[in-house]
Amino acid sequence: MTDPTGIRAESYLSPETLSQLAPFDLRARMIVEGVRSGFHASPQQGLSVQFKQHRPYTAGDDVKHLDWKVYARTDRLSVKQYEQETNLDIVVLVDCSASMRFGSMGVKAGWGGTRASGSTSSWTKFDHATATATAIAWMCLQQSDRVGLSLFSNGIKQTIGRTSSIGHWRRIVSVLSSEPVDDTTDFERTTEQVLSKITNRSLFVVISDFLQDPASIRSSMARFRHNKHDVICLQVLDHQEIEFDLQDPSLFLDMESDDRLRVDPPAIRDAYIEALASHQEEIRSLLTGFGFDHHLLDSREPVGPALARVAARRSSWLKSHHGR
Amino acid sequence: MVVESPHIIGLVFITPWMALLGIAGILIPLAIHLLFRRRRTTMEWAAMHLVQQAWASRKSRVRIEQMLLLISRCLIPLLLGLALAQPLFDSNWFSGGPVNRYIIIEDGITSMTRTDSGRTDLENAKDSVLRYLETVPAGDPITVITMSDNTTTGPTTNPETIRRIISGIESSHLPSDLRTSVSVASDLIEALDDGSRSEIMLATGYRRGSLSDGRRDPVVLDGSVDLVRNTRQTSAPDNLRIVDVVPNRSFVLADADGSERLRNAHSSTATITIARDGPEYPQTSTSILVRGGTRESNRNIEWSEGRRTIVTTIDLPVDRTSDADEAFGVEILPTDSLPEDNLWYLNMGSVDGIDMLILDRPAPGSTSWIPYALDPMSSDTMSLRTIDPVSLIESDIRGTDIIIVVRPDLVPSDSMRHLITHLESGGSIIIAPPASMNHGWVDSWNSELDVPWEWDQQVRIHDRPTGLSITDDMVDHLRSIGTELETLLTPVAVERIQIITPRDGCETILGTTNGDPFLIASPPSRSGSGSVIAFASPMNTDWTDLPTRPLMVPLFQELIRDAVSRNGTTSQHTIGVPVESTPGRFESMRSTRLPIIDFLNPETVVFDTPGHWILREDGSNPDRIHSSNIAPGSSSTSPIDDIEIRALVDHPVGWIELDSDRPDSTVVNSASVTRYIILILLVLAVGETVLSRLFTHSRYRNPGA
Structure with missing residues (x-):
C-alpha cells in the first residue's frame, strides 16, 4: 500500500471537508470512510497478509484457500499459506501543546470543528494532527496492529494503551476529540515518560509541529533510537507558517510564552522563510541521521499522503523485522 | 512699513505660507505612519522563534528601509511646499549684508509718452x-519711489511684492x-545709518519734463551708494504740447441788457504758448x-523751420447768454505721442x-481825467462814484x-482803517499823489499801508520831460495792451514825479x-487781500501829459x-499744486454724477x-468753475543729455547704465531654486516608488518554503 488514498479518499480526507464536520465522531467516520475508500481503490489491497508458501491440502482446510492454478498444473491440491502480521505495535504521539492551536484556514460558521477550531474559527494544526492520527489508527487497526495513542505537550497528557481490537478505535477517537493545552512542548520529558512504559520495539508516529529546539528533539530521538524503536515524524505546519505571506503589520504573540514582537511581515518574509528552511533542514537531517522518517504536512493538504508514508514505513518495518 | 520675507538658511520665500504648508505637510506621512502602527493586527503565532530570528537578522535593514521611506515621504510634501513657496537663493547670506535698494520709477506726465516702439515710457x-530685479540678490530690502508724488513703498525683501x-x-x-x-532716496539712506550699502536704481524716460527745476543744487551722495540707471532715451518722439494758456483777463463783464455784445474785446483773448519736441515736426501747421x-473758434499757426515755441493770442468764444462762468477747452491738432498735453482747460x-x-475833491476849473478815462462810453457795467475824502x-x-x-492828502487818518478793510476784503486801491506840493500825507500812508515801497516827500522835477518805459512786470498787468503799449507810451512825457523807493516784492509796471x-x-496777496497800485505822478498836466495821450x-x-482780475482767489489751477478751498465738493463737469473730489472740511x-x-x-448751487491743467512745461519729451543726468547728483562715480556699463561681476544672479527643488522632488518621488517596491519585494515574490 504505497498510496492508500485515491481521488475519492482525497475528498474525504481533505481539511476543507473535515473542518466542516462536528463533532469529532462524525469527522472520524469521514476519515474512516476516506481511508476505507482508499483501500478499495488500491491494487495493493491484501498486502497486509503476506504470501509465504504452499502446503498440501488436508481435510478441514477452508477450500477458499486452495490454489487452483497449482492444482491445474500439478493435479495436486495445495493450500496457500500466509505470513501472519500481528506483532506490530504502533504508538501515535500527538502534540497538544499551545502552538498546535494555530491555524489560518477559516472554518465556515456553524459547521463545527474541534474545540480548538471552535475557539479560533479555523482549521488548526491540532485539527490536522488529530485527523491524521485518527486515520492512521483506523488504518493500523485494520491491519491487526496494536495501536496506542498519547497526547503530549510538556509531558503525557492522555494516553491509551496498545491493543488491536477494532473497538479500540473508538477510545482513540474519544481521546483525540480533546483540545490542546496551554503548555509548551517538552519532547525529552515526553519521550522519557513514553519509553518508561513501552519496552518492546514499536513504531512511533510522532505528530507535532516540531517548532521546538532541535537539540531537545535530537535528545528525544536519540532515546528512541537507543531503545531500537522506529519513529515516523509527521510535522504539521500551517500553510501560513510555511508561506508567511502576511501583508499587514502585525503584533506577533507567542502562543507558548509571553514573547511579543511588532513587525511588518513583508519586510522579513525572506528572512523568515530562510529561518524556516534552516530549521526544517536541521530537523530533517537529525531525523534521517537516526534513520527515522520525516514528513511535512501542510495543514491545508489532505491527510492521505501522511497515511501513505505511514503505510510504507510500516511495510518496510515489518519486512526488516520479520524477515530476519 | 518694512515687509520682510522669511529667511531660512540663505533662502528667501516669495510665498512663505506655502513653505509653512509644506512643513505642516510632513505631518501627513507621519500621521499615516503612526496610524498604521496603531492599526497593527494582533496575531498569535506558533513559530515565534522563527519570526524573532528573521526580525533579528533584518531588524537593522528594515529599520533603515522604513526610515528612508518615511524620510522620503516626509520630504515630498516638504519639498512641494518649498517649491510652491518659490524660494530664492539669498546670496547675501554668504556675501554678508544686504544692499538697500531704492527704485525710482517715473510715473509722471511724460511717462505716458509713446516711443517709436509704441510702448510708453512707463512700460x-x-x-x-x-530686468533689474532679476539681478538683485534675494534678501535685499527694496523700496520703490514714484517720481510723480515721491511716495515710497516698502522696503520689502519679497521680489514678488516689488513686481506687483x-x-x-x-x-x-x-x-x-x-x-x-x-x-527722498538720499534721506532714506541717511536715516538708515547702519553702515549698510545702498543702491539707487533710476528707471525713467529721461524727458526734460521730468527734470523739474534744473537750477537746484545737485543731491549729494557719498560713495557708499551705488547709482544705476536704465538706458537713456536718445530720441524724442514727436510731441506738440500746450505749455500754457493765460487769459488776458480772468473774467468777462456781463452786459446789463443780457445781449451778446461784449464790452471789451480784450476780455475774450488768451495767450497760448505751444512748444514741440522731437525731430523736425513733419506738420508745418498746427490747428488751435x-x-x-456752443461756440468755437479755430486758428492755424505755421511752424517755421527750427522753431520750437510759438506764443500767440487766441480768441475765446465767449458766449454771454447767461451769468454763469465761461469754460473753454483749448485743443491743438494733430495729436501726437503725448495727447495728454494737447488739451488745456x-x-x-x-x-x-x-x-x-473816486476819493477826490476837484479844484475849481480843473479837469477830472480819471472818470473820463474809466467810463468813456458811459458803460452801465462801470459804476463810478466820486466823494470827498474827508x-x-x-x-x-x-x-x-x-x-x-x-x-x-485829504484822507483823514481815522479813515485809513476803511481803506485797509477794503484791501483785506479783496478790494484794490489805485493811488495817485496830489497835484499840490504838500506831501505831508506820505508819512501816515507809509505807516498805515503794508506796501512794498515807500513814498518820499520829495518831488523830482525834470528839466526836460522824460518818457515812460516798459518793465518786465508789465506783462502781468497790462497783457491785453502789451502789443500796443510801446507805441502808446512814446508820446507820453513826464515832467515831475514823486520819488517812490521800491522794496522787495514791488512790481514796477x-x-x-x-x-x-x-x-x-x-x-x-496769498491771504486774499487786494492789490495797491500807485502812480508817481498825479493825472495832472502840470506833472505829465499822460491824461491827454491815447x-x-x-x-x-x-x-x-x-x-478786478486779481481780486479773490484764482480758479485756474495746476495739477499737483495744493489749492486752498472752502468746504464743498468738486464735481467734474464731464460727469457731474461722479464727484471726483469730495471733501467737507478741507484746508487744501x-x-x-x-x-x-x-x-x-454744502450741496448748494455751483459756485464757480475751476480748471486744472498739467504743470506748464512738465510734458516736455525732449531727452536730457548725460551731462544733465550727471548733474542730478554729486557722486564720486555717478550713474552706471544697466545693460551696458554695468560689469557682469557686479550682477549677482539670484536665480530661483524652485526648479532645483522640483527636480529633487521628482527624483524623490521616483525614488520613493522604487524604494517602496524594493523594500517590500517579498509581497510580489513567492519563494516558497
Missing part, C-alpha cells in the same frame, strides 16, 4: 525695473520730479481749436459790473471793487526813462480790469486730473 521703465508694486504703477498727470525723488459752450469768471469809488465812511466802501485815491518807478503795484484810457481800463485740495470742475458748497 519701458517697468521693463527695466523687472511695479506692475500696479500707473501714469499720473503730475509732473515728475526726478531730483526730489533722488533726495477753442471751444466755449480754461475758465473766465463772470462779473456783473465794476463798482469804483466824508469817507465805512458804508461808502461796501460793494466797491476799486477805490481810486486822487487826493490822499512802468518806469520813466530815467529809471524812476512811475507805476508800481503790490503783488497779489494811453490814458486803455491804461486805466486795463489797470481796473487787472485789479489737490487736483490730479485735467478738467473743469464745479465747486458745490
